[in-house]
Amino acid sequence: MKLILALDFGGTKLAAALLEVGSQEWLRYERRLSPRNANATTDLGIMRELVGSLLQGEKPDAIGVSFGGPVDAATGVVRLSHHVPGWENVRLRELLEEKFGIRVSVDNDANVAALGEFSFGAGVGYESLFYITVSTGVGGGWILNGKPFRGASGMAGEIGHMVVDPNGPLCLCGKRGCVERLASGVYMGRDLREILVKDLQRLERGEGEKVLELVGGDLGLVTGKVVSDAASLGDELAREILYRGAWGLGLGIGNVGNLMNPQLFVLGGSVTKAGEGWWEVVRKTALETALPEVDFEIVKASLGDDAPLWGAVALALLNQ
């Protein structure tokens, strides 16, 4: 095999890249943001353009696809996207195989990123790892015995909805204190906004001041990023929210350690850029939660924004 085409349907962005097997650099690379009113048809149209511009008449030998939402990896059928309408039950693999006449492999972004880090990133040389993305939401993907593990119906890896604090705040899923409810960027932003709106006493004590500065007084602009930026500027309230998230994630990681005893946890996603304080709380809590005999490392993902593309390459290679 020589040429691999890697596609990333990312929810807010679309990317495609071409790799010669054995190379560590993209031969060609294209990337575009989804339009505001994107749907499955516009996503597919944009991807068609990116691919046309990438291939320039060349024919790839295999295609790997990362999709930002639940996928049946066995059949390559997309179940839905939580961000873009119209993706319900789209037979993405079939569609691409018919168009290109070559083998196509599709999986969800967390599984693909896990495979990418395992094959090309922070997990090279390990046998078992759990990849966790901590971003808008929290999701995960498994490598066990050197292979992706997806579970009986492809749902394995959902650490985001592990309950770690049954008396904690209510999650959209109906439960309380899920890892995602505590640690994801969206929820951290929302919690901080709510406290600033409701608890004037804290504002009067000067807490949340850095947050207000960062958003120019417009609480609608408070995101997960603002929480971590304000925390790094010393804002007590932002720090409280950020570290509660790190604590919830650390509990989840320690629990996973006891249950599956993987060698390595690889953490990616925007929230992992929140600074050393966040990492310290995650690591300390995970270590306290795991039994003394359960050893693991917790490291930062190394492939950055291109993780889904590198993972898509690994997926295509795995299925040859």
Added chain:
Amino acid sequence: MKLILALDFGGTKLAAALLEVGSQEWLRYERRLSPRNANATTDLGIMRELVGSLLQGEKPDAIGVSFGGPVDAATGVVRLSHHVPGWENVRLRELLEEKFGIRVSVDNDANVAALGEFSFGAGVGYESLFYITVSTGVGGGWILNGKPFRGASGMAGEIGHMVVDPNGPLCLCGKRGCVERLASGVYMGRDLREILVKDLQRLERGEGEKVLELVGGDLGLVTGKVVSDAASLGDELAREILYRGAWGLGLGIGNVGNLMNPQLFVLGGSVTKAGEGWWEVVRKTALETALPEVDFEIVKASLGDDAPLWGAVALALLNQ
């Protein structure tokens, strides 16, 4: 292969059995309780007697061993027993292989019982299951893709020390609200005793009355079994403790479902005999904790007290 010798070093009992491959019934079977001051040497001596009486001069073709404590399955070295002193770093596999001159396989009782239920019990026909023993303690063992999964250092399956309520009661491991702290027989008995000693108001309201009847007023006799017996007689206090345990276990099971998406949970151990009310709370909580897309069944182990022996047979067969 024809004859398998199965050994169970159970902590409080020792058992050995001989099976002709293909048969569903033991050819011969021996079992003895450990003496009060047992140590590794007395355990091994008793086991030697049981085996001598079983074999009657015949030579087995392989030996499978279940050990009630942490074992390095790769080398067959026992790390320790939590019940019997002297088992630290005993090379059990080597010892038996030298004596019998045949292949010996050793693993801890939870992994072995998981394999037993998978091969001969409630898990026949499934590809992935998590076996949980809910007894004195809480432990677990994995079958994934039709094979035992032990983790990077053989510690996988420790659902007992998954934290499900970080504000819950303190566990011996130093954390709060571990599954074992809530759901195990020993801790349920202890919690009930403590409430009866401290909270006279509840006794005055008639709660705990059935408990006192069952133990003839001697609170030292309150065990996990007494908790479930009193609960089934309608004792409110006992029911509160028992159902809190079932809730904690159900949370753990739902979390495991989201994380690993196995087809089946098999529950064994004395506490699973606590009656339908207990099972209902376990199932309801697990179902609420798991995401809607995550399907699994929760069933009772079917091999009973002989699960370790049947599992030892399966282990011996697996390693041929």
